Amino acid sequence: MGIGNNERRMLRAMLSDSSKDWTLEDLLTQTGWDDQVHIAGSGTSLEEAGLVSITEHRGTNVSLGDEGQKASKEGLLEARIWSWLLSQEVENRTMSELSSTFERHEAGPGVGLLKALGVTIESGTLVAGDESVIVSEIEKRSEFINSLSDRPAEVSELDQEMVSHFSGRKGLIVLEDRISRTWTLTKQGKSADTSVLEDIEMIGEVTPELLQSEAWRDAEFKPFDVNAPAPTPSGGRPHPMIALIEMIRSIFLEMGFSEIEGDFIQSAGWNMDALFIPQSHPARTMQDTFYLSDPPQVDVDERYLDMWRKVHEHGHDTGSKGWGLEFDKEESKKSLLRTHTTVNTVRHIAENPDEPSRVFGIGRVFRQESIDRTHLPEFYQIEGIIHEPEANLPMLISTLKTFYSKMGFPDVRVRPAYFPYTEPSVEVDVLWKGEWLELGGSGIFRPEVTEPLGTEWPVCAWGLGLERLAMLILELDDIRELYQPDLERLGRMPIL
Ligand code: PHE
Numbered sequence: 001m002g003i004g005n006n007e008r009r010m011l012r013a014m015l016s017d018s019s020k021d022w023t024l025e026d027l028l029t030q031t032g033w034d035d036q037v038h039i040a041g042s043g044t045s046l047e048e049a050g051l052v053s054i055t056e057h058r059g060t061n062v063s064l065g066d067e068g069q070k071a072s073k074e075g076l077l078e079a080r081i082w083s084w085l086l087s088q089e090v091e092n093r094t095m096s097e098l099s100s101t102f103e104r105h106e107a108g109p110g111v112g113l114l115k116a117l118g119v120t121i122e123s124g125t126l127v128a129g130d131e132s133v134i135v136s137e138i139e140k141r142s143e144f145i146n147s148l149s150d151r152p153a154e155v156s157e158l159d160q161e162m163v164s165h166f167s168g169r170k171g172l173i174v175l176e177d178r179i180s181r182t183w184t185l186t187k188q189g190k191s192a193d194t195s196v197l198e199d200i201e202m203i204g205e206v207t208p209e210l211l212q213s214e215a216w217r218d219a220e221f222k223p224f225d226v227n228a229p230a231p232t233p234s235g236g237r238p239h240p241m242i243a244l245i246e247m248i249r250s251i252f253l254e255m256g257f258s259e260i261e262g263d264f265i266q267s268a269g270w271n272m273d274a275l276f277i278p279q280s281h282p283a284r285t286m287q288d289t290f291y292l293s294d295p296p297q298v299d300v301d302e303r304y305l306d307m308w309r310k311v312h313e314h315g316h317d318t319g320s321k322g323w324g325l326e327f328d329k330e331e332s333k334k335s336l337l338r339t340h341t342t343v344n345t346v347r348h349i350a351e352n353p354d355e356p357s358r359v360f361g362i363g364r365v366f367r368q369e370s371i372d373r374t375h376l377p378e379f380y381q382i383e384g385i386i387h388e389p390e391a392n393l394p395m396l397i398s399t400l401k402t403f404y405s406k407m408g409f410p411d412v413r414v415r416p417a418y419f420p421y422t423e424p425s426v427e428v429d430v431l432w433k434g435e436w437l438e439l440g441g442s443g444i445f446r447p448e449v450t451e452p453l454g455t456e457w458p459v460c461a462w463g464l465g466l467e468r469l470a471m472l473i474l475e476l477d478d479i480r481e482l483y484q485p486d487l488e489r490l491g492r493m494p495i496l
Helices: 005-015 024-031 036-048 066-074 077-087 095-101 104-116 131-150 160-167 208-213 240-254 302-314 329-333 342-351 393-406 447-453 466-474 479-483 487-492
Strands: 052-064 120-122 125-127 173-185 265-267 335-337 357-366 378-387 412-416 422-432 435-445 459-465
Touching: 005 024, 005 036, 005 052, 005 173, 024 036, 024 173, 036 052, 036 173, 052 066, 052 131, 066 131, 077 095, 077 104, 077 131, 095 104, 095 125, 104 120, 131 160, 160 173, 240 357, 240 378, 240 393, 240 466, 240 479, 302 329, 302 447, 342 357, 342 378, 342 447, 342 459, 378 393, 378 466, 393 412, 393 422, 393 435, 393 459, 422 459, 435 466, 459 466, 466 479
Parallel strands: none
Antiparallel strands: 052 173, 120 125, 265 335, 357 378, 378 459, 412 422, 422 435, 435 459
């Protein structure tokens, strides 16, 4: 029978009481092991050998939260306020006395609790209804909290009314789902013959000595079970976002792209005018853009300012009519934190107008957004362009499809969209768990953009969100989790 010494040891332990349902604690004591990994591993092998059956028990543990711990030491808020109330003369049981005795964060919620127990407020004075009901309810709650102060309990063994009451209050109790197992000998296991029980000489580690001694020729080797449960090693590892950026970087490099970078601080000219974003565009106002007061301006080559002025005012030679609005060069010189990495790709074209290029960059951008589940004021974009004589829309779409399928999202769809700087413009969605999720924008730069840059070739361009993609890959539903320094949670995220 293919069972090793650990399995034999566990079997011997279980035969000491062959009809018992063994818990983890009992087995640890009986085997003398101090690591539950041995039990999980041997138990699985014994189950496969038909000697043991494993039963899973699901339950919910209830323990005290931070507030609960505090309440078990100092008393529940309603209990403290109630005993204060009883210690006061009736005429002193006023809201103002209460607020001077208890801190504001306790007085407010405390009165709420008492009201729910039947205390009323009559012209500023607290009046108790049926005292015995109040007292007995407070006692019941206090006992419940105290009973949990020594150790957690299984939810089904507790007063359900109390559980649901305290679940509705902040920080008092914590409910945690848990799975426990018991191990029981099968009929076959109970009658395991003694030859199975003795330790055998098996080699678990191949050492240089063993190899030199020739003893390995006759040795019996312990099989490895690569599926055996084992503790997750917790050591240093790259932050998931760093790992993800590395992965994206190697995909674009593999696809023949070169990487470019740029500064966080840019002029409004390069960040927006170069992209034919009208100077009156709402995205340029303080709403979305972080303008800088120091330095208030950055230099922009006069040559470009002139070009952008012509293109914006009347279209210059691009065949466009422009925006028909007066162009303000001072506006172009304003300094800001870049709002997209598209500024890097247009500057790259301006610096290399005659060289065909396929470049990408992964960089941080800044927008005045309120922080919530899906928004951050600082985030990353995955930007790229294909700038060459034959660049075209199918080429753009297939590049993005290739990228996303290498990232593990084979289903990509594009939809018509609008950006002031591309025509056509397309939005890129990927299919995830049956839903189409929008991950970025792309298109072909308009002549109003490319002409001032000095190129006559078409440019495929895209700007994709990194954090949204990270959320899909790491299965998060709140973007903030990516940047919280919670080592435990970070340690649990998949290694990419
Ligand atoms: N810059 C756009 C954004 O920030 C994305 C984009 C890039 C769109 C390139 C078209 C072309 O959302």
